[in-house]
Amino acid sequence: MKILLVGASGTIGKAVKTALSKDNNIITANYSGGDVQVDLGSPESIRAMFTNVGAVDAIISTAGVANFGAFEELTEADYELALQNKLMGQINLIRFGLASVNTGGSITLTSGILSRQPLPGSSVISMANGALESYVKAAVLELRSARLNVVAPAFVKETMVMMGMDTDGGLSAADTAKAYVSAVTGNMTGQTLDAPDFV
Secondary structure, three states: EEEEOOOOOOOHHHHHHHHOOOOOOOOOOOEOEEEEEOOOHHHHHHHHHHHHHHOOOEEEEOOOOOOOOOHHOOOOOHHHHHHHHHHHHHHHHHHHHHHEEEEEEEEEEOOOOHOEEEEOOHHHHHHHHHHHHHHHHHOOOOOOOOOEEEEOOOEEEHHHOOOOOOOOOOOHHHHHHHHHHHHHHOOOOOEEEEEHHHO
């Protein structure tokens, strides 16, 4: 398969690329570097990426930016970033990318466990994650040309180590990647795949 991997330079993205590279042609897309560049906060940039890449069998996004922050300290910019990048950036991968996905292909996006297991300081991220999961669940009722799914990672151990956190309850990037592989190679659609379920 020809797979467009958005966010390939991130911790999860690198693991997904490793998991899928053996039997597939992976086109990497990052904010900087990679085979093509894309800014998820820019609809024009997303359209240009698909023009450059052409037809693919699958799109995977392990990208999307949103900030942690105490509720009373969140700014308008924090909300806008989550909405325009983490949420609409990935929704636009569907909106603008469907025409590039071969019949029977798939699009897999990334939300996160905070949609259903929020923590103090996660309100903006939880908002974007929950909205993305609901959007995909509804969109598949009208779309038949490609399968749409969302992977909800738990906290990734490698990231927890970088942040000086206890890694208990975390999941390695390699184990997280298994959910993305299942989304691409399986037949499910409209689902939120909790990464720990695929270990």
